[in-house]
Amino acid sequence: MSKMIYLDNAATTKTAPEVVEAMLPYFTEYYGNPSSLYGFASHNKDAISKARRQIADTIGAKDKEIYFTAGGSASDNWALKATAELLGETKGKHIITSRIEHHAIMHTCDYLAKKGFEITYIDVDENGVIKMDELKAAIRPDTILISVMFANNEIGTIQPIKQIGALAHENGILFHTDAVQAYCHVPINVDEYNIDMMSASGHKFYGSKGIGFLYIRTGVKIRSFVHGGAQERKRRAGTENVPCIIGMAKAAEIAHAHMAEWNEKEIAMRDHMIDRVLAEIPYSRLNGGRTNRLPNNVNFSFQFVEGESMLIMLDMKGICASSGSACASGSLDPSHVLLGIGLPHEIAHGSVRLTLSDETTMDDIDYTVDALKEIVAQLRSMSPLYEDFVKKQKK
């Protein structure tokens, strides 16, 4: 394979060289435990404090409201389970979420449902935007939490977070958002958006894997999820992952310094890709709205072909992508997100997600569209569904 075109940045990103550079001294030079007393280790304590402040600044939070975790799933689990624990016995056992959340939210909700909590899943419209009237109607006196993702990981749809947060607060309900795909890709301010808790993950914005954070608004008294030492203001035990924390802060700093520039570049490439695919590949559709989506996300369905086959063929051409087909997900059902926006199963099986980075070029996009054209045509030529469709057209 001569060249690789990596278009799966929603799955993970390449750790930026500047990030790795910032991390490296914390492996072999400043390896001390931040909890230790001697000066050598206290350097690390200061470095973590600085990193915490840097991250807090990017979302308009206070330093002490940022809690480092092992990543997005760890943050989501903490927010949901600890809220359930905090309010389940006093206020109620009702949680509201959306139909298209990440599995870290969905399966945590399934778990809580088994523990006696009642979960209401709010439907989304054809573009994946949550139905606000349904959300409003679902609120009850015993509702303890609304958790809605900031932006969807598959189709890139950005939710009306400000309105959801306002609605939650008008009703005295805590509001959590899984911002794993959105943080460092679009501007977020926790006060402006009425966010009480927010999950983020370092490796989605050129930081390293294994690190993330949960923002917890002052006054939200959810308890520790991991018991042990006094780290993270006694709310998350375990020796701090110093190199990854430093790296994530560096990545957040870079992303926020370049956000406008990256957004502009990615949107131009994204829209070019959408325009070309819809114009040049018949029976294709864009999943998710045209404009209200993450700058780097594209998700198409191609009728009469199956996603995993497309992924293998894209891989043979050096293109890394992902799919919402059942085969690609390892289950019999296609993606719950694609079904959630109302796609029939067979169309959901034929989906491909392509997510760009700041390193993607217009040439990469054109090469990928050309490859998609060829692959879709080839797979259609051997698809019984396409054969039936063509025969029906002739009648």
Add this chain to the structure above:
Amino acid sequence: MYSEKVMDHFQNPRNVGEIENASGVGTVGNAKCGDIMRMYLDIDDNGVIQDCKFKTFGCGAAVATSSMATELVKGKTIQEALEVTNKAVMEALDGLPPIKVHCSLLAEEAIHAALWDYAEKNGIKIEGLSKPKSDISEEEDDEEY
């Protein structure tokens, strides 16, 4: 994830296409599950499968098992073709990941469905062949895509 043989049959599928006025055609699977196989058989007067073609909507394993199944039944008699089981197809491909085993079942069913169609067209009964369950051609004919 896939063996070299699977990848080979996926990348260079054998016998893709249709047979006009085929002796038997069988379509199995379900678009809902993401796999549909259609098998075309050309059977001569001596009951030997002279030609076999397929079309498949599905994942890499579905395409590869269809391709291998056509290779295995070509030149065989009807009775021999009935012995091409999903296990035989899988073995010929050097195995499939556990989650993909159902794809090989589909290949076996597609052969059976095509043979059933042949038997019905000719008003004969094939020893050891029962009506395939998962033939979708009737109920899903009118579905809009």
